[in-house]
Amino acid sequence: MTTATKDQVQERVISALVEFGEEPENVKPDSRFEDLDIDSLDLVELAQVIEDEYGIEVTDADMDKIATVQDVVDFVAERQS
């Protein structure tokens, strides 16, 4: 599994949220999930996407600290380094 750049991760996270049903224009790097139409089940699915794509294990405790798109990007970068 190759290491993804921050831009690639950001793009993947945004595309996942859009796939979940959020409108593309609403999703920005600093968007907070609680302000989007994204709930706890969507976040579990997002964790599954991260695990699948980047081979990183994401625990519930990890997800508790993640509130924005940028948080996800930073989390993936930190675990990949």
Place this chain on the structure above:
Amino acid sequence: MTRRVAITGIGAVTPLGVGVEALHERWAAGESGIEDGLGRCSDFEPTGHLSRRQVRRTDRFTQLALVAAGEAISQAGLDEAPYDRTELGSVMGTGIGGLSTIESEHIILREKGQRAVSPHCVPQMMANSAAGALAIEHDLRGQCFGTVSACAAGAHAVGTAARMVQHGDAVACVAGGSEAAITDLATAAFAEMGATSPTGISRPFDRRRDGFVMGEGAGVMVLEDAETAELRGAEILGYLTGYGATADAHHMTAPDPEGDGAARAIRKALSDAEIEPGQVAYVNAHGTSTPLNDRSETEALKTALGERAAAIPTSSTKSAIGHLLGAAGAVEAVATLQALRARTAPPTLNYEEPDEGLDLDYVTEGARELDLNGHPAVGISNSFGFGGHNVVLCMEAAA
């Protein structure tokens, strides 16, 4: 406290198309929605009616329910009605629930393991998720639950909702049934138990009938306290006047050959509606096209209605759309009301060869005008389910 129950909205998605007009008009014209031995809602494209988010988070049975309910609620004007939302109910029947979700997620589990199973699997597969989805979508904050009684579930939902309104537990209740079970497993399972037609033809009451044709779809009614419905100026389409429900207590899948439980349900519905057999102008039969049902149902009609049974036009919606399982009772309640409103008995399709003892008036030569002679248009709709459930709904079209 007993209130009169008005029907102020109806909706349907069936193999004949999206909407109640397609169901009635096409069936009355003798058209069939069955293709290649299946009654699929091939005109139904969920993304044409629901948001991407709704589509992604719901099983097809809930999608069908949302669209049928949308039609009924819009007609009733229930979203805008001046009611306390805590007095609005949602009761939806289904035979199985989110079966395609269960099947596809089970494959994912076996192939990829637990961590790959969708977190949306449970809310999608639950048999009560259609009822819950309607409550969320239309802000219905009163009683909300699913009914589960196989092919009687949709009729149980409508009957239960009628009681709720009659007794003042709800001022209005959205009620119906939905099913989307044309999946690999269900198709195989029904075939292996000998319930479905190997020839793929739905021909109720015909000597050559050899099983039912599986269908999918949803039917929904808005039932409402007639007095408050009138006060708010809602158009009243008709009334749900009687409800009878019994059990065969005989066999899990075979009906009582004498039709005793079914006959008792018919009598109860008539008694609840305070009418005599002579006042019934139309019977919407369960009429599955299985050898056992059509015979025992005919017996039940004769037992319950006496000599009058042979004179009442009796037709099967399943001849045109197949068997919608948990949705059937609700879709057929809608079809019955439409027939009564149009003063027309739609036909039993594909009937050619009479069977000994099956000698009622099955309306086999095309749609026929109901002979009302100035009397109200009153009809009954029969629904029977595996488990031995019998439900009969009695309706009267508005004058």
